[in-house]
Amino acid sequence: MSNxxxxxxxxxxxxxxxxxxxxxxxxxxxxxxxxxxxxxxxVEDLGSSLxxxxxxxxxxxxxxxxxxxxxxxxxxxxxxxxxxxxxxxLFKHVFDLLDPSDLRGKxxxxxxxxxxxxxxxxxxxxxxxxFAFFEAFVLPTAxxxxxxxxxxxxPSAAIQTRVNQALAEASVLVKARSDAAAIAAE
Numbered sequence: 001m002s003n004x005x006x007x008x009x010x011x012x013x014x015x016x017x018x019x020x021x022x023x024x025x026x027x028x029x030x031x032x033x034x035x036x037x038x039x040x041x042x043v044e045d046l047g048s049s050l051x052x053x054x055x056x057x058x059x060x061x062x063x064x065x066x067x068x069x070x071x072x073x074x075x076x077x078x079x080x081x082x083x084x085x086x087x088x089x090l091f092k093h094v095f096d097l098l099d100p101s102d103l104r105g106k107x108x109x110x111x112x113x114x115x116x117x118x119x120x121x122x123x124x125x126x127x128x129x130x131f132a133f134f135e136a137f138v139l140p141t142a143x144x145x146x147x148x149x150x151x152x153x154x155p156s157a158a159i160q161t162r163v164n165q166a167l168a169e170a171s172v173l174v175k176a177r178s179d180a181a182a183i184a185a186e
Contacts, residue, residue, distance in 0.1 A: 006031040006174075007073035008040035011080030011091025015044060019113045021153075022145060023079035026111060030167055034174045036074055041066050043090045050090060056097050067097065075107040075174050078131070082114035082122045087130075095130060103134035107173040109166050110142040120144045137173060141166040 008027030010020040024040045031038030043050070046067075049060040056067050070076065080087035108131050112122045123142035131138045143166060149159045 003069060003072040003074070004036055005069065005073050006034060006036050006038040006075050006077065007070050008038065008077040008079070009070055009094075010040065010042040011088045012042050013044065013088055013090055015042070017042065017081070018147070018150075019079050019081045019111075022111060022113060023077055026079075026109065026143070026163060026167070027077040029163070030075065030077060030109065030170050030174075033167055033171045034074070036174070039069065040077075041070070043088065043094065046094065050093065053093075053097060059097070067094075071098065071102045073106065074177065075109070075170055076103075076136075077109045077111065078127065079111035079113065080122070080127065082112055082119040085119060086122060086126045087112070092130070095134075098134070100134060103131065103136040105177075106134075106136045107170055107177070108136045108138050109170050110138060112142075112144050114144065114146055116146055119146075139166055139169045139173070141169055
């Protein structure tokens with residue numbers, strides 16, 4: 001099932017958040033390139049029912065709708081702030097609630113933010129294995145940023161180059177999946 005949306009999901013647990021802002025900008029850009037609508041959620045959007053949930057059915061209706069939107073997305077832009085070398089616990093809990101087949105084959109563009117370079121491997125050592133477990137199609141290019149990568153809210157040239165590379169990869173996958181779905185529907 002598809003909802004013709006590019007969905008961003010950020011693991012931030014407070015607002016405002018530089019992680020969410022970055023996920024929003026990448027999600028919006030991918031939506032434009034793919035010719036699809038986009039929406040962005042974060043852990044806060046799942047509300048208070050998330051912490052005690054042992055399955056999606058334990059979530060309140062609004063949180064279940066967020067999960068449904070994520071699962072049905074054409075592609076995901078995932079981002080998490082980095083705490084002590086990893087993603088946030090509630091971010092991981094969201095994905096613990098999903099069935100292992102829910103993200104199978106879904107294009108996923110990984111991003112992460114952190115306080116410095118020593119956290120830069122979070123995308124390779126934490127996020128990539130998490131989504132590999134779900135058999136998602138994790139894009140080869142991932143993007144890690146820290147505060148020094150932005151000036152007046154705009155990413156540096158090096159970061160923008162990585163963003164553009166990841167967007168090009170994601171656009172190809174979204175189009176290929178759309179074309180395959182159209183052929184299958186005939």
